[in-house]
Amino acid sequence: MTKLFAFFLLVLLYVPPVLAQDSYSDFERGLDLSEPQRTQIKGIRNKYIGEWNAITRESVQKRLELKELDKHPQANAERIGRLQTDIRELETSRDNIYHQYRSEVSRTLNERQRERYDNFLNNEDRRIKLMGPRQPRRYGR
Amino acid sequence: MADKKTIIFPTLLFAIFFFCITATGFGLIKVITTNISGLLKGEGEIVYNHIKQEIDVDLEYLSLLEKSPAIITPNFLNIMISDETMVEDLYNLMSNTDNTRLDQLPFANLLVLDSGGNIILQKGMIQITAAQLHPLVAGQQETVLRMPTSKDKSLFMGIRVRDRIFFFKIDESELELLRKKFIIQDLLDREEKRFNIMGINLYDEKGIGMPFMGQSYEKKDAFVLSRPLDSKFLPGYTVEILISKDLAKNTIRSTTLSFVVILILLTLSGALSTFAIFLLERKHGKKVSEMEKEMEVKERLVSLGRLSSGMAHEIRNPLNAMSLSVQRLKREFLPAEEKKEEYLAFLDIIRSELVRIDRIVEEFLLSTRAQAPFVSENLYALLDEVLTIVTEKAASKGIVVANRVDAAIRIECQKDRLKQAFYNIILNGIEAIGQKGSIVVLAKEKDGFVTIHIKDSGPGIKEEELHRIFEYYYTTKDKGMGVGLPISYMIVKDHGGEIRVISDEGHGATFVVTLPVKQVRTMGDEETRVRAT
Numbered sequence: 321m322t323k324l325f326a327f328f329l330l331v332l333l334y335v336p337p338v339l340a341q342d343s344y345s346d347f348e349r350g351l352d353l354s355e356p357q358r359t360q361i362k363g364i365r366n367k368y369i370g371e372w373n374a375i376t377r378e379s380v381q382k383r384l385e386l387k388e389l390d391k392h393p394q395a396n397a398e399r400i401g402r403l404q405t406d407i408r409e410l411e412t413s414r415d416n417i418y419h420q421y422r423s424e425v426s427r428t429l430n431e432r433q434r435e436r437y438d439n440f441l442n443n444e445d446r447r448i449k450l451m452g453p454r455q456p457r458r459y460g461r
Numbered sequence: 462m463a464d465k466k467t468i469i470f471p472t473l474l475f476a477i478f479f480f481c482i483t484a485t486g487f488g489l490i491k492v493i494t495t496n497i498s499g500l501l502k503g504e505g506e507i508v509y510n511h512i513k514q515e516i517d518v519d520l521e522y523l524s525l526l527e528k529s530p531a532i533i534t535p536n537f538l539n540i541m542i543s544d545e546t547m548v549e550d551l552y553n554l555m556s557n558t559d560n561t562r563l564d565q566l567p568f569a570n571l572l573v574l575d576s577g578g579n580i581i582l583q584k585g586m587i588q589i590t591a592a593q594l595h596p597l598v599a600g601q602q603e604t605v606l607r608m609p610t611s612k613d614k615s616l617f618m619g620i621r622v623r624d625r626i627f628f629f630k631i632d633e634s635e636l637e638l639l640r641k642k643f644i645i646q647d648l649l650d651r652e653e654k655r656f657n658i659m660g661i662n663l664y665d666e667k668g669i670g671m672p673f674m675g676q677s678y679e680k681k682d683a684f685v686l687s688r689p690l691d692s693k694f695l696p697g698y699t700v701e702i703l704i705s706k707d708l709a710k711n712t713i714r715s716t717t718l719s720f721v722v723i724l725i726l727l728t729l730s731g732a733l734s735t736f737a738i739f740l741l742e743r744k745h746g747k748k749v750s751e752m753e754k755e756m757e758v759k760e761r762l763v764s765l766g767r768l769s770s771g772m773a774h775e776i777r778n779p780l781n782a783m784s785l786s787v788q789r790l791k792r793e794f795l796p797a798e799e800k801k802e803e804y805l806a807f808l809d810i811i812r813s814e815l816v817r818i819d820r821i822v823e824e825f826l827l828s829t830r831a832q833a834p835f836v837s838e839n840l841y842a843l844l845d846e847v848l849t850i851v852t853e854k855a856a857s858k859g860i861v862v863a864n865r866v867d868a869a870i871r872i873e874c875q876k877d878r879l880k881q882a883f884y885n886i887i888l889n890g891i892e893a894i895g896q897k898g899s900i901v902v903l904a905k906e907k908d909g910f911v912t913i914h915i916k917d918s919g920p921g922i923k924e925e926e927l928h929r930i931f932e933y934y935y936t937t938k939d940k941g942m943g944v945g946l947p948i949s950y951m952i953v954k955d956h957g958g959e960i961r962v963i964s965d966e967g968h969g970a971t972f973v974v975t976l977p978v979k980q981v982r983t984m985g986d987e988e989t990r991v992r993a994t
Binding site: 343 | 522531545604
């Protein structure tokens with residue numbers, strides 16, 4: 321009975337932050353961006369989006385390469401280690417770029433918008449941490 | 462009959478009690494089961510709301526992927542980079558597909574070649590350049606990949622798996638559906654793990670057969686919550702949440718087990734209690750029977766005592782007359798000189814016998830004088846007086862009589878009567894010993910009572926005689942009257958005490974007299990505490 325209640329409490333602990341979150345449309349509508357702000361923010365987005373896409377492509381290539389090497393892990397141990405480091409660095413780089421992007425956008429907002437912006441993004445951060453990282457499926461195993 | 466009642470009543474009472482406990486226990490288990498079902502349902506509802514919200518959030522971002530929202534949020538970035546894991550997912554799918562299931566691969570444009578570059582299977586239209594084909598055929602590379610760009614939004618991939626080379630091209634609409642499936646499947650997988658849920662199925666608008674997402678889980682041991690997803694991104698879809706009943710079953714099982722253990726313990730304790738009641742009732746019945754018997758003996762003793770007392774009084778009157786007559790005969794009717802001496806000798810004999818009869822009657826009357834006052838006496842001194850009387854008789858038979866009573870013990874008693882009681886007991890001991898032996902008198906005081914042990918070294922009393930020795934006129938001696946011990950018994954009882962005999966035939970007998978230190982006697986409603994000196 322105790323286990324059951326503990327499980328129930330765990331569910332309650334996880335769920336409220338997510339259920340409390342607005343949809344993106346509501347969030348953007350709530351920000352009530354002026355036209356100059358919107359133009360400025362889109363400019364920032366376009367500046368960074370190319371970098372993210374490039375990182376994603378590079379990360380995919382390295383992950384596939386890692387998969388090939390994983391077939392003979394002992395023979396390729398050094399290269400595997402190097403690739404794993406590269407992938408981690410790409411992820412860090414992506415995170416750093418995102419922080420830069422976030423700061424730049426934040427500077428374009430007024431105080432009310434910034435508070436709403438920070439709340440929404442912090443909620444999403446928390447949700448992502450709770451959900452854990454994405455994992456590729458392991459077919460047939 | 463009494464025994465049957467003794468058993469039936471507590472058994473019946475216990476059976477009713479047992480039934481009530483059992484009914485309450487089963488009621489409680491039912492309540493717990495209902496509560497657990499409610500809890501599981503509540504948990505399912507929470508997970509359902511969570512999944513719905515998650516799907517809405519993720520699919521909203523997915524729908525914005527091409528247009529790109531004004532603000533890139535962490536969630537959107539997460540969706541943007543989901544292609545990374547999706548490509549890994551596709552790689553795993555290809556790696557684990559055997560040759561018999563090649564046509565089941567979910568791609569509209571697919572080309573499967575053997576290691577020499579010969580076509581095995583082709584679906585749809587797919588263009589492959591020599592630069593893409595050659596490295597795979599030559600074994601220089603194991604994968605070829607072209608990610609979607611703003612110009613070409615399709616995804617192209619080639620993989621060499623053992624002796625097969627796969628090429629597939631996923632166009633924009635197919636990729637959108639694939640992303641959607643991948644994101645939802647990934648979401649369901651993570652939710653299952655995170656909430657430790659048996660499974661989550663998502664059914665499309667047809668709602669039957671294989672789920673659109675998830676697996677065909679065994680629903681037998683699961684609590685199933687099925688609800689329309691009610692999402693604008695997946696209209697008509699139904700979500701099915703399967704929560705394992707193991708935890709609930711374990712909880713109910715352990716509760717039931719505890720309850721059964723309690724019932725077993727209860728049954729055992731009930732049976733033991735019933736048995737104990739039965740034993741106590743029997744013991745009580747035996748005691749009541751003994752008390753009734755004792756009362757009967759006492760009543761007989763009292764009535765005999767009264768009768769004897771009356772007779773003694775009646776005897777004393779003619780004795781007085783006879784004594785006076787003897788005096789007149791001695792004084793006024795002296796015979797001639799030659800007969801005078803003989804005449805006076807006979808008169809002396811008659812007179813001394815009359816005196817002896819008078820003394821016996823006097824002693825008897827003294828023993829039955831129950832209304833005499835109770836006085837605090839030193840027990841040692843009282844017993845010493847008794848022993849002084851019997852010592853000469855004992856010594857003549859070579860019997861040693863010892864008084865080992867603590868000199869500090871005092872007791873409220875009718876002194877002369879109690880002396881009579883001890884005298885009778887000790888005399889009985891002397892007569893039982895016959896020649897040579899000992900009689901020891903001991904006493905100890907505890908909790909307001911004095912217990913006096915009169916132990917003789919005689920032949921002891923046979924077991925069948927033990928319960929009769931206090932009966933009037935019962936004697937095993939040739940010259941005995943059978944009145945000494947009954948009188949002792951009556952006197953001890955009149956003092957609110959108890960008398961019993963412990964005897965091992967051939968090893969002497971011990972009379973145990975228990976007397977209260979202080980007397981509290983009730984006469985009607987008035988309580989009279991006896992005078993103490």
